[in-house]
Amino acid sequence: MVSIKDVAKEAGVSVSTVSRALNDYDDVKESTRKKIQDIAKSLGYRPSQSARNLSSKRKENVAILISGLGSNSPMDEFTGNMLKGLNSYIQGKNMVIAMYGISSKMQAKQKLSEFCRQYSLSGVILAGLKLGDPYLEEIKYTDIPCVGIDIKLEGKMGASILTNDVEAFRDITNYAVKKGFFKLVLVRGKDEAAVTLDRYEGFKKALKDNDISDRDVDILNCKFDEELAYKNVKSYIEKYKKRKGRAFVCMSDLMAVAAARAIEDLGYRLGDDFLVTGFDGIQLLNYIKPRIATIDQNMIEKGYEGMRLLIKIIKNEEEPRTIYIKHKLIKGE
Amino acid sequence: MVSIKDVAKEAGVSVSTVSRALNDYDDVKESTRKKIQDIAKSLGYRPSQSARNLSSKRKENVAILISGLGSNSPMDEFTGNMLKGLNSYIQGKNMVIAMYGISSKMQAKQKLSEFCRQYSLSGVILAGLKLGDPYLEEIKYTDIPCVGIDIKLEGKMGASILTNDVEAFRDITNYAVKKGFFKLVLVRGKDEAAVTLDRYEGFKKALKDNDISDRDVDILNCKFDEELAYKNVKSYIEKYKKRKGRAFVCMSDLMAVAAARAIEDLGYRLGDDFLVTGFDGIQLLNYIKPRIATIDQNMIEKGYEGMRLLIKIIKNEEEPRTIYIKHKLIKGE
DNA sequence: CTGAAAGCGCTTACAG
DNA sequence: CTGAAAGCGCTTACAG
Numbered sequence: 128m129v130s131i132k133d134v135a136k137e138a139g140v141s142v143s144t145v146s147r148a149l150n151d152y153d154d155v156k157e158s159t160r161k162k163i164q165d166i167a168k169s170l171g172y173r174p175s176q177s178a179r180n181l182s183s184k185r186k187e188n189v190a191i192l193i194s195g196l197g198s199n200s201p202m203d204e205f206t207g208n209m210l211k212g213l214n215s216y217i218q219g220k221n222m223v224i225a226m227y228g229i230s231s232k233m234q235a236k237q238k239l240s241e242f243c244r245q246y247s248l249s250g251v252i253l254a255g256l257k258l259g260d261p262y263l264e265e266i267k268y269t270d271i272p273c274v275g276i277d278i279k280l281e282g283k284m285g286a287s288i289l290t291n292d293v294e295a296f297r298d299i300t301n302y303a304v305k306k307g308f309f310k311l312v313l314v315r316g317k318d319e320a321a322v323t324l325d326r327y328e329g330f331k332k333a334l335k336d337n338d339i340s341d342r343d344v345d346i347l348n349c350k351f352d353e354e355l356a357y358k359n360v361k362s363y364i365e366k367y368k369k370r371k372g373r374a375f376v377c378m379s380d381l382m383a384v385a386a387a388r389a390i391e392d393l394g395y396r397l398g399d400d401f402l403v404t405g406f407d408g409i410q411l412l413n414y415i416k417p418r419i420a421t422i423d424q425n426m427i428e429k430g431y432e433g434m435r436l437l438i439k440i441i442k443n444e445e446e447p448r449t450i451y452i453k454h455k456l457i458k459g460e
Numbered sequence: 461m462v463s464i465k466d467v468a469k470e471a472g473v474s475v476s477t478v479s480r481a482l483n484d485y486d487d488v489k490e491s492t493r494k495k496i497q498d499i500a501k502s503l504g505y506r507p508s509q510s511a512r513n514l515s516s517k518r519k520e521n522v523a524i525l526i527s528g529l530g531s532n533s534p535m536d537e538f539t540g541n542m543l544k545g546l547n548s549y550i551q552g553k554n555m556v557i558a559m560y561g562i563s564s565k566m567q568a569k570q571k572l573s574e575f576c577r578q579y580s581l582s583g584v585i586l587a588g589l590k591l592g593d594p595y596l597e598e599i600k601y602t603d604i605p606c607v608g609i610d611i612k613l614e615g616k617m618g619a620s621i622l623t624n625d626v627e628a629f630r631d632i633t634n635y636a637v638k639k640g641f642f643k644l645v646l647v648r649g650k651d652e653a654a655v656t657l658d659r660y661e662g663f664k665k666a667l668k669d670n671d672i673s674d675r676d677v678d679i680l681n682c683k684f685d686e687e688l689a690y691k692n693v694k695s696y697i698e699k700y701k702k703r704k705g706r707a708f709v710c711m712s713d714l715m716a717v718a719a720a721r722a723i724e725d726l727g728y729r730l731g732d733d734f735l736v737t738g739f740d741g742i743q744l745l746n747y748i749k750p751r752i753a754t755i756d757q758n759m760i761e762k763g764y765e766g767m768r769l770l771i772k773i774i775k776n777e778e779e780p781r782t783i784y785i786k787h788k789l790i791k792g793e
Numbered sequence: 794c795t796g797a798a799a800g801c802g803c804t805t806a807c808a809g
Numbered sequence: 810c811t812g813a814a815a816g817c818g819c820t821t822a823c824a825g
Contacts, residue, residue, distance in 0.1 A: 128577050130818060141796045146820060156794055171571060173578035178818035180510035181801045197551030199760060201743060202544045207535030210543075214561040218530030223579070225558040228547045238504060244461050245506035246556070384747060410534060414717060414744055427532060463802060474812045479804060489810055511802035514817045 129170045137166045149174070180247035187441055189224055189434075190248050192262075194255035196228035204409050205426045209254060209276055212430020216438075224434070234261040243271050250441045252276060252433050258321060272440040272447065274433045278321075279449070286440060286447035288433045292322050295422045295454040296329030299404050300376050301336060302420055302456060308374030308402045310343045312363065314386055316378040317350040326378050326406065347375075349382055356382035361389040364401075371400045380405035380412055383419050398460060408457060420459030428452050462503045470499045482507070513580035520774055522557055522767075523581050525595075527588035529561035537742050538759045542587060542609055545763020549771075557767070567594040576604050583774045585609060585766050591654060605773040605780065607766045611654075612782070619773060619780035621766045625655050628755045628787040629662030632737050633709050634669060635753055635789060641707030641735045643676045645696065647719055649711040650683040659711050659739065680708075682715055689715035694722040697734075704733045713738035713745055716752050731793060741790060753792030761785050 135142045140159065148155045148163040166172075180186055191213060193206065210226075217224055225246065239262045243251065250272035256263060266273050267282035274286045303311065313330055316323040334344065347363060349356040360375060375390075377383035383405030390401050397403060398417050405412065408423030429452050439445035468475045473492065481488045481496040499505075513519055524546060526539065543559075550557055558579065572595045576584065583605035589596060599606050600615035607619045636644065646663055649656040667677065680696060682689040693708060708723075710716035716738030723734050730736060731750050738745065741756030762785050772778035 128573075132818080142819080143797080143821080144795055147795090150820085152821095154794060159794080171574050173570070173574045175514070175580065175818055176578055177510040177513035177580045178801090179820075181508070181514055181803085182818075182820040183801085184820090196544060196547040199544070199548050201537070201760070202540030204534070204537075204540075207537075207540035207543075210540075210559075211529060211532070211535045214529040215532050218561060218563065219566075223558070223560050225556070226543075227556050228551060230551070237506070240461075241504050241506045245509055247508065247510045411744060411747055415747065427534065465802080475803080476805080476813080477811055480811090483804085487810060492810080508802055511817090512804075514819085515802075515804040516817085517804090 129172045131172070131174065134163065134167050134170060134172050137170065138163050186247060186249050187222070187438070188246070188248050189222075189250045189252070189437055189441070190246065191224055191226050191252045191254060192229045192242075193226065194229050194231065194234075194253075194257065194260065196255070197230055205277075205407075205424070206254060208426035209430035209433075212427040212432075213252065213434045214430075215427070216431045216434035222438075229262070231257070231260055239265050239273075240269055240271065250274075250437050252437055253278065253280070258319065272437060274437045274440075274447075276429055276433050284440075284447055286436055287449040288429045288436070289449060289451055290424050290429075290454050291451045292325035293329040293332065295424075296326035296378070296406065297333045297336070298329075298454070298456050299406060299420065299422050300330050300333030302458070303374040303376050303402055303404050304333065304337045304339070306374070306402055308372065309337070309339060310373045311339065311345075312360075312373050312375045313344065313346045314356055314360065314375050314377035314382050315346055315348050315350075316382075318348075320351070323378060330376065349377075351379050351382065353381050353385040356385040357389045360386040361393065364390065364393055364395070371395070374402035374404065376404050378406055380407040380409045380419070380421055383421070384411060384415055387415065387419060402459075404459070408455070412457075417460035418458075421457050423455040423457050425452050425455060462505045464505070464507065467496065467500050467503060467505050470503065471496050519580060519582050520555070520771070521579070521581050522555075522583045522585070522770055522774070523579065524557055524559050524585045524587060525562045525575075526559065527562050527564065527567075527586075527590065527593065529588070530563055538610075538740075538757070539587060541759035542763035542766075545760040545765075546585065546767045547763075548760070549764045549767035555771075562595070564590070564593050572598050572606075573602055573604065583607075583770050585770055586611065586613070591652065605770060607770045607773075607780075609762055609766050617773075617780055619769055620782040621762045621769070622782060622784055623757050623762075623787050624784045625658035626662040626665065628757075629659035629711070629739065630665045630669070631662075631787070631789050632739060632753065632755050633663050633666030635791070636707040636709050636735055636737050637666065637670045637672070639707070639735055641705065642670070642672060643706045644672065644678075645693075645706050645708045646677065646679045647689055647693065647708050647710035647715050648679055648681050648683075649715075653684070656711060663709065682710075684712050684715060686714050686718040689718040690722045693719040694726065697723065697726055697728070704728070707735035707737065709737050711739055713740040713742045713752070713754055716754070717744065717748060720748065720752060735792075737792070741788070745790075750793035751791075754790050756788040756790050758785050758788060 131142050131145050135145045148160040252274045254276040256278045266280050266285050272284050276288050279287050347359040375386045383403050387403045405419050405421035408421050464475050464478050468478045481493040585607045587609040589611045599613050599618050605617050609621050612620045680692040708719045716736050720736045738752050738754035
């Protein structure tokens with residue numbers, strides 16, 4: 128295995144010169160640099176990251192820490208796309224990102240700062256964190272740049288990449304109303320999720336936008352559970368048989384798909400008798416007919432922006448901040 | 461940041477003793493070890509991986525190298541689930557896995573051995589590799605343990621985790637026949653893909669199993685392309701209007717979904733007039749009615765086994781070899 | 794512009 | 810059972 132020494136020997140210079148030449152220090156004669164670069168290349172020399180981490184202070188090692196990876200359930204589309212986004216940013220930048228699974232349990236055992244020291248990390252992206260996770264608290268006081276995906280990070284080093292759930296849900300609700308459905312049924316997510324509250328706020332804003340009174344609104348608490356959504360929507364319709372013309376405004380696509388199924392199973396026609404809208408923008412919707420309107424959260428973009436911001440923060444070229452990724456309304460049929 | 465020195469000082473011993481105590485060497489007095497462990501814990505000490513990599517020969521750093529991550533398309537379910545599987549193996553094992561995107565282009569620029577040296581890797585899992593990728597050739601002669609997911613790796617250090625595509629496709633074809641469909645239409649993938657050839661072989665075996673002659677078989681070349689499958693199936697049926705009772709045996713679920721759509725769009729009934737079978741076991745099928753029969757490739761298990769095998773090989777507890785992950789026939793409606 | 798030298802935080806023969 | 814010391818492969822003040 129070829130080390131910096133081999134390059135130095137071959138080039139007839141000292142290791143310090145090799146190091147400076149390869150790291151683009153400007154106090155190296157151009158001809159020397161050229162020679163060293165050529166030799167390094169021909170030898171297939173690659174500096175050991177470990178040695179670098181050990182000797183250098185300024186390092187740019189980043190990692191994505193994902194909570195909930197260890198389980199045996201299929202990977203959700205959001206996380207997958209976010210990973211894609213991360214990687215598309217560093218692609219070609221000669222960078223590398225490590226991925227670590229962090230359960231709530233392990234967060235309790237090892238502090239984030241310890242973790243970062245152990246793996247020489249100078250910044251992390253955090254995904255899948257839940258309210259109440261230990262790292263959330265620690266981040267408030269840490270000096271390691273952290274970027275939260277879909278979770279608000281506090282503290283002077285905490286940055287966040289979010290969807291503006293309030294506005295997004297307001298948009299989709301307004302869309303339903305514009306389609307002519309003035310009586311709304313909110314298919315709601317679970318209360319513990321921060322997004323539920325935001326989306327609910329957006330819902331209420333849309334009500335105000337359209338002067339819709341609470342009497343024209345019902346709420347089905349479905350906790351982001353498909354089966355529950357199916358059951359609740361079904362029994363809701365059965366209960367109020369004659370009351371067609373309602374829009375089921377759902378807080379997730381999966382609940383929307385379940386709602387649509389319930390409606391069709393009862394013999395009603397989608398988009399006509401009832402309207403269903405979703406939220407998330409998952410692939411599945413491309414295969415369900417008629418097309419359900421939804422909000423695309425643009426997870427690839429979130430991953431990309433998260434990575435970009437993290438790098439900039441580490442390089443001191445940007446300040447930690449919250450970035451809202453533009454959502455996109457996808458119309459239905 | 462607390463280092464091994466801090467622990468040593470606090471414990472009143474030398475750093476060598478701390479190192480040996482924490483690494484479970486057996487030449488340390490039990491009381492000393494206990495004291496050191498307690499102090500290390502209370503101080504929140506974590507050994508620096510970089511320092512370890514540099515000083516120690518035996519290391520167990522592993523990484524997953526994924527080709528095709530840099531693109532902007534959504535992450536496919538297979539890769540996502542495979543990642544889940546990997547992580548579920550190392551979960552709780554106090555291990556960590558790095559993830560690197562490797563395009564074909566970058567493979568040409570940096571040899572695998574150089575890559576592994578740069579990041580102190582003692583073994584890698586390779587996913588998404590295509591026939592003809594540079595690393596495939598290099599692996600034949602490398603001494604770094606490599607595990608290929610869904611790709612056959614050669615050489616004394618090459619291991620592979622595969623689906624037995626021949627048997628799996630034979631199974632699903634037999635299933636179609638058992639359902640009473642003796643006239644088969646193979647909806648074929650692209651020729652360049654290794655799996656296409658294997659699945660075709662399985663298809664032919666099933667023909668033999670059931671004494672089906674070539675005259676009762678048609679082949680639609682659809683290249684794993686949904687639109688092509690839709691078009692081809694549609695025009696095929698239109699051409700032979702009266703010939704109902706055929707089974708479209710598809711080499712992928714997505715093509716199967718397209719085929720099913722084509723059939724329904726023509727006004728025929730699925731499972732009755734025509735049968736459609738898939739291959740892969742993607743989530744989408746859970747939402748399409750009637751349920752399309754398929755083969756579940758069990759990607760989570762593949763990731764899990766890949767990780768397990770790699771670790772064992774590195775520890776010299778198992779030899780590199782090919783493992784076929786059991787596929788599962790999922791019946792349709 | 795270049796080199797000698799210290800040092801990063803560990804591990805591991807070696808000596809006792 | 811324990812410690813002193815060398816060494817892993819780099820980076821970076823410092824001297825010239």
